[in-house]
Amino acid sequence: MTALTLGGCAYEWDSLRPGPDAGGATDVGTPRDTAADTGMMTDAGADARVDGGTTDTGTTDTGTTDTGAVDAPIAMDVIDVPVVIDSGPPDTGPRDTGPMDTGPRDTGPLDTGPRDTGPMDTGPRDTGPVDTGPRDTGPVDTGPRDTGPPPCVGPQCPCAPTTPAGWCAIGAACMGGTCVVGPTAGALVITEIMNDTMAVGDLGGEWFEVYNRVETPVDLRGLRVRGNGTEMFEVTGANPVVVAGRGYAVLGASGDTAMNGGVVMTYVYGSGAMNLSNTSDVITLVALDGSTIDAVAYPASGWPETSGRSKSLRPAILDASMNDVAAAWCPGGPSFGAGDFGTPGAANVCQ
Ligand SMILES: [Ca+2]
Ligand SMILES: [Ca+2]
Ligand SMILES: [Ca+2]
Structure with a gap:
C-alpha cells in the first residue's frame, strides 16, 4: 500500500x-x-478518457488511448419549401375567395373561383365592385366604370380589324396589329355622285359616295374635299368617322333624312360648304399631306346626267384612275328613300 x-x-x-x-x-x-x-x-x-466527439458509440475504451470511433456530427436537415409567386396581371373579376389558380383566366359571368393568372380577361364584363384591370372587352359593362386604358380612337390607333376600335389612317393597312403606312393615292375611290335630285331639293339632297379599297377600316377625319372654285371642307369631329374595310361612306349636304331623300350619312358637310352642279363639277379628295387621293370631274355633257338618278361608277370598276372617264359611269338605281335612284352606302347598280 x-x-x-x-x-x-x-x-x-x-x-x-x-x-x-x-x-x-x-x-x-x-x-x-x-x-x-x-x-x-x-x-x-x-x-476511461473522454472522446472528442459528441457521442461515443464506438468500442469501449480499454487503455490509455481511445481507439474507438468517434461519432460523426449530426447535420441539420434543411427542407426547401418552394414559394409560388403570382406574376400575372391584376384580377379584373370580383374578389376571389379560393386558393391560387394557375390556369387560364375565368371567362364566365361571375368570378367566384380562385385568383386569375392569365394575361387578359376576354370574357364578359366585370360585375364586381372594383375594376382596376385592363379595359373590358365584353359587349355589355354592368359593373362600375373601367379604369383601364380607354379604347383607341383616331388614325394613330393600334389597329384591330375585327373590332370596332381598330382602324388606320387613309391608305394605311393593318398588318400584324400595326398600321402600316401606305400610299394615299387611290386609297379612296369616288364611286357615286348624287348631284341632281328630284324627290327632294338639291340643297339638302346632294351627296357623294367613296369606297375604301383596303381591308382596314379608316378614319376619315383630316380628309379634305374640294369642289370647284373655292369650295372645300375638311372632315372633322370628336368621334372617328369610320369607313369599313372594303366599305362605302356617304358624305352629304344634310343629315336630315326628311331633307336628304332618306340617306343615312357617314358625314355631313352642309350645303354651305359644297354644292354639286347639275351640269359640270369636280370633286377632289385631298390627303393630310396635300396629295390627291382621288378626283372626279364631270363635264356638262357626255356623262350620265338624269335628274333623280345618281352618277354611278360601274360596279366592276373600283379604281381612282379608271373613274376619270365617262365610259366608267352609268345612271344609278334602284329607287331608295323618297324616290330618287342610286345606292348610297352600297355597291353600285347601273340602271
Ligand atoms: Ca345639284
Ligand atoms: Ca379619279
Ligand atoms: Ca353606291
Missing part, C-alpha cells in the same frame, strides 16, 4: 484517484479501470 504525505498527514494513494477504488487487487471504481490494479506502486490502467 502506497502512502502520500501532505501537510504532515499521510493519505493512502488510492483514495485520491477518481472514483472509488477498493484498493485491492481489483479496481471496482467508476469508471472502471480496465487494467488490473495491482495495488502496488502504480495503477497500470487509466480511467
Whole structure:
C-alpha cells in the first residue's frame, strides 16, 4: 500500500484517484479501470478518457488511448419549401375567395373561383365592385366604370380589324396589329355622285359616295374635299368617322333624312360648304399631306346626267384612275328613300 504525505498527514494513494477504488487487487471504481490494479506502486490502467466527439458509440475504451470511433456530427436537415409567386396581371373579376389558380383566366359571368393568372380577361364584363384591370372587352359593362386604358380612337390607333376600335389612317393597312403606312393615292375611290335630285331639293339632297379599297377600316377625319372654285371642307369631329374595310361612306349636304331623300350619312358637310352642279363639277379628295387621293370631274355633257338618278361608277370598276372617264359611269338605281335612284352606302347598280 502506497502512502502520500501532505501537510504532515499521510493519505493512502488510492483514495485520491477518481472514483472509488477498493484498493485491492481489483479496481471496482467508476469508471472502471480496465487494467488490473495491482495495488502496488502504480495503477497500470487509466480511467476511461473522454472522446472528442459528441457521442461515443464506438468500442469501449480499454487503455490509455481511445481507439474507438468517434461519432460523426449530426447535420441539420434543411427542407426547401418552394414559394409560388403570382406574376400575372391584376384580377379584373370580383374578389376571389379560393386558393391560387394557375390556369387560364375565368371567362364566365361571375368570378367566384380562385385568383386569375392569365394575361387578359376576354370574357364578359366585370360585375364586381372594383375594376382596376385592363379595359373590358365584353359587349355589355354592368359593373362600375373601367379604369383601364380607354379604347383607341383616331388614325394613330393600334389597329384591330375585327373590332370596332381598330382602324388606320387613309391608305394605311393593318398588318400584324400595326398600321402600316401606305400610299394615299387611290386609297379612296369616288364611286357615286348624287348631284341632281328630284324627290327632294338639291340643297339638302346632294351627296357623294367613296369606297375604301383596303381591308382596314379608316378614319376619315383630316380628309379634305374640294369642289370647284373655292369650295372645300375638311372632315372633322370628336368621334372617328369610320369607313369599313372594303366599305362605302356617304358624305352629304344634310343629315336630315326628311331633307336628304332618306340617306343615312357617314358625314355631313352642309350645303354651305359644297354644292354639286347639275351640269359640270369636280370633286377632289385631298390627303393630310396635300396629295390627291382621288378626283372626279364631270363635264356638262357626255356623262350620265338624269335628274333623280345618281352618277354611278360601274360596279366592276373600283379604281381612282379608271373613274376619270365617262365610259366608267352609268345612271344609278334602284329607287331608295323618297324616290330618287342610286345606292348610297352600297355597291353600285347601273340602271
Ligand atoms: Ca345639284
Ligand atoms: Ca379619279
Ligand atoms: Ca353606291
